[in-house]
Amino acid sequence: MSRTLVERVARSVLPAAILATSLMAGPVKAAESENDYPTEARADYIFGCMAANGQSRESLSRCSCSLDALASILPYDRYVQASTVLSMRQGIGQRANEFKSTKVFDDKVAELRRAQAEAEIRCYRGGA
Structure with missing residues (x-):
């Protein structure tokens, strides 16, 4: 009797646990794809962007935004x-x-x- 009770609980709890695990993995996967640019590549992009757009705090903010937008669209x-x-x-x-x-x-x-172009629209024309 206890074995059938354990089997029933396992059958009802296991699918829910699998679903919960897969739902939690979804956002992590999306975050990983946006953060797959290595730090050195990120720094290189931002330095180049700031060299082209001015060496100001505003430029740093917009260039960082631009890189984040680019990384969310295009895998590394x-x-x-x-x-x-x-x-x-x-x-x-x-x-x-x-x-x-x-x-x-x-x-x-x-x-x-x-x-x-999308990153520019989001960060330079969108008022980031």
């Missing part, structure tokens, strides 16, 4: 791929031309540009 690995393509396009010669004239690379850069 795709950011690195697009940044690499942009860097390679600055060169000269056959290799640079391959990066300039390949649709796959154009798509990666376009995705980065769209994410940057």
